[in-house]
Amino acid sequence: MLNKYPLWKYLLVLSVLCLGFFYAAPNLYKPDPALQITGENSAQLIDKSTLVRAEKALDEAGIEYFGETIDSDGRNALIRLKNQDKQLPAQAKVSRALGDGFIVALNLAPTTPSWLSDFGAQPVKLGLDLRGGVHFKLEVDVNAAIERRMEYYLNATKRALREARIRGYVNVDDKGRLETKFKSESLREQARTIIAENHPELVLDRVDEEDSWNLYGAMADATRKELADYAVSQNLTTLRNRVNELGVSEPLVQRQGQNRIVVELAGIQDTAEAKRILGKVANLEFRMVAKLEAASSEKQRFEYRSTDRAGMSEWLERELILTGERVTNAQASFDQNGQPNVQISLDSEGGLLMNRATRDNIKRRMGVLFIERKYRTHYERGEDGEEVAVKVPYDEKKLLTAPVIQSALGAQFQITGLDSPLEASELALMLRAGALAAPITFVEERTVGPSLGAENIRLGVKSVQMGLALVVLFMVLYYRVFGIAAVVALSCNLVLMIAFMSMIGATLTLPGIAGIVLTVGMAVDANVLIFSRIREELRNGMSPQMAIHSGFERAVATILDANITTLIVAIILYAVGTGPVKGFAVTLSVGIVTSMFTAILGTRALINLIYGGRRVEKLSIGGGV
DSSP states (O other): TTTOOHHHHHHHOOOOOHHHHHHHHGGSSSSEEEEEEEEEEOOOOOOHHHHHHHHHHHHHHTTOOEEEEEESSSSEEEEEESSSGGHHHHHHHHHHHOOEEEEEEEEEOOOHHHHHHHHTTTOOOEEETTTTTEEEEEEEEEEEEEHHHHHHHHHHHHHHHHTTTTTOOEETTTSOOOOEEEOOOOOHHHHHHHHHHEEEEEEEEEEOOSSSSEEEEEOOOOHHHHHHHHHHHHHHHHHHHHHHHOOOSSSSEEETTTTEEEEETOOOOOHHHHHHHOOOOEEEEEEOOOOSSSSGGEEEEEEEEEEEEEEEEEEESSSSEEEGGGGGEEEEOTTTTTTTEEEEEEOOOHHHHHHHHHHHHHTTTTTEEEEEEEEEEEEOOOOTTTTEEEEHHHHHEEEOOOOOSSSSOOOOEOOOOOOHHHHHHHHHHHHOOOOOOOOEEEEEEEOOOOHHHHHHHHHOOOOOOHHHHHHHHHHHHHHHHHHHHHHHHHHHHHHHHHHHHHHHTEEEOHHHHHHHHHHHHHHHHHHHHHHHHHHHHHTTTOOOHHHHHHHHHHHHHHHHHHHHHHHHHHHHHHHHHHTTHHHHHHHHHHHHHHHHHHIIIIHHHHHHHHHHSSOOOOOOOOOTT
């Protein structure tokens, strides 16, 4: 029968629409402003007493809250607030009450009913410019990178002189220069030749004293600048890798100035996890456990990090074997006793250094140092008389383990002594994403609250509404009943777009709203092509039923051609673009796919229901036909 869909096609369209409405429904439930409390490291648990301290601080500040919860594994606590404007004051009060060791982050607690969330239905993520998110400005400590390089020169020079059997004093002086002292001029010249061959970037300067012949090696200004630039570039790459590990949509990680990096995590919900992962300087150092007879200047005491060995310590040699910068891969695993560990893979040079250090020290112990950049908080009186929290960074070095070397190690081995599988996973993530070439400090941390994006949301929604209203007005006046069918299909198209973006976890930004506005025009454009074709067939004397059939059949090729071309452009934009451009491309791509479905199948189904399967004398399509 002409212009009559089989039952399965109607059921297909209805099923897709029902699925779309179901997965778009969570966007009707506005999330609650909340505070999220997590430990500074993944092994730290949040207990009831911690939550009570936070609640007491809020009570004293007169901030209303509700729905306090601790998750099942005890690593996160959530306190919902009744007033969105109280989020920042609440964060400051709770942070001070809990002190160092806890991260208090702004969050948006979802209110999606369980009958939706149980099936994976979640609201669409909004970007930093719409819903808020987190903005970090990080400063790279390039001086630490230079000090680390000088320590490398120190250890390499000691090793080279020892192999050449040249005795002398080797150290780094308070001016950051490599300082060497010898008992004769000939020894100094031999050492100078070795140092110049191994490290030609050092500027060597001879200085004679009464009883020693000294040689100083300093980095040239050009070398210092190159090293500082490398440290910032390497940290930039590492932070991008860490953001990728977090799975954040459309992140912004870019360099600002000489030694600063800006990170914006658009639409992220778990800001506490983001800060912990990004800010953690999780590096490793491998050193031999010092011999008892070693001089105090050649060794240093470090405490263990694990809770079961709290208070215990070891003396380690100051000379480094290698650092975590040589790690190419790291995977969390378990040993034969079921204890968590991290499987480490080194690069070729790292494997060579590890093999050289361990093959000559079998039955000795090797320490694995875990280095973290942490912060101490103290409060200073500001210009306005109010206390301001100031975070002072410091590096904490603690031992993970100090096992006995049973055989020569190579490029692959494992690290044990971790407290939990979660800690092993976090350490593996840090090392896999790359060690930071230099420590970073949070010089600015700004959580963009929902209120800051409210104006953008209001204007964005208004633009969509105005565009939709003009399209509806034009279609109804110009195409009558067919126009109403197109408007219904267009409304369903918007619902399907939101549903699809929610399902794939896409982030909607302000440029994304521009893509929706463009899609509204493009979606109705397909119907204009079809309806114009039907009018043309009617003018040529074709019957109404045949005109409908012919109009849809002949216009489909043109619609597909135009939309596929636009889809290719959107894919290219997504591939080569960044940030806002990707947001626009994603929305445009989703809109093209859904608009083709609603314009071709949806509108046809509605027209078939109105006109199909019966005798029709005239179509209400306007245009005097």
